[in-house]
Amino acid sequence: MDVSAPAVSYVRERLGSSLFSRVAGPAGRDTRARIHETPGPRWFAPDRPIRTVHGDASMFIGGLRALLLQSLHPLAMAAVAAHSGYRGDPWGRLQRTSTFLAVTTYGTAQDAQEAVDRVRAVHERVRGTTAAGESYHAADPHLLAWVHIAEVDSFLCAHQLYGARPLDADGCDAYIADMSRVAAALGVSDPPRTQAELAERLRAYRPELRATQEAREAARYILLRPPLPLIARAPYAALAANAVSTLPPWAREPLRLPRLPGFERTCVRLSGHALTRTIRWAMAPPPRAAGPRPADS
Structure with a gap:
């Protein structure tokens, strides 16, 4: 069946606008223009890996993975459950997070510092x-x-699997080093700068990790009860x-998440590639636009 170019453009525009409004919020277009068009020095040059990773549709998968992984630290999860409002305002939290990533990745140095x-x-x-009597403070460098x-x-994991331009080994190290600049500005002491350092740091945290009731409830909410219309489920x-x-x-076992290796390597992985390609297509800028995709902000 012949599909006209205007019809394809209409579908693309509607899908892209819907995704962008969810991620960036009602003021997203103005925010994007301010981030990308304000003159001034940036923390990261246009060729830096952090721009490649954060501008790709694989971030949709990486973001969900990050929330699940972060929930395994009981102090971090307690802080999120008590203070973030992720149930009452999940889209607002997503929009604030995506804007922070966009400003620190693409914005001026001044705007990035102000966001931090x-x-x-x-x-x-x-x-x-916490319910167990442990105190927490979100500004704790260890947390x-x-x-x-x-x-x-x-x-990085999501980008290497689903990104349009996976990084080589040096690029992966460079991405981690780029992110260490943001982490240090936020108060992280000696953040990892290479893949080897990142893997070692993850191993060092494992004795502290466990799935609390709050973590399992958050996983069920994120995976099974997202506040989405039926068509998007x-x-x-x-x-x-x-x-x-x-x-x-x-990380999966404490959260009681099922593991089906054969099915995941075939059907699940194929669906991931198809969805990220579709998101990339829908959210690509029009030909006259320059700079990162709308997904960046």
Whole structure:
């Protein structure tokens, strides 16, 4: 059947706009213009790997993986459950996170520093005690480091599997080094700068990790009860399945996430590639536009 170019363009525009509004919020287009068009020095040059990774559709999978992995630290999960409002305002939290990533990756150095300062001010106020009686403080460098390495590992893992331009070994190290600059600005002490350092840091945290009731509830909410319209549930389920499939067994078992290796290597992986290609197609800028994709911000 012949499909007209206007019809394809219409579908592409509607799908891209819907995805962008979910990720960036109602002011997303203005925010994107400010981030990319404001003149001034940046933290990262246009050819840096952090721009390649954060501008790719694989971030949809990497972001879900990061949330699941981060939940395994009981202090981090307690802080999220008590202070983040992820149930009451999940899209707002996503939009704030995506804007922070966009500003620090693509924005001016001044805007990036201001974004970091705002996050650090929030972290200073987030304190409490877990159900087990353990105290936490979101500004604790040790806790910040866990959140950071879980993100870096997840974003890079997803990009290497589903990204349009996977990095070579040197590029992977360079991405981790790029992210270490943001982490240090946020208060992380001596963040990892290579794949070897990242793997060692993950191993060092494993004795502290466990799945609390809050973590399992968060996983069920993220994977099974997302606040989405019915039409979006099937593609989201495929993204979620791909996020789960990339987690190591030591992270999946405490969260009671099923493991089906054969099915995951075939059907799940194929669905992940198909979805990221579709997102990449829908959110690509029009031919006259320059710079990173709308997914960046």
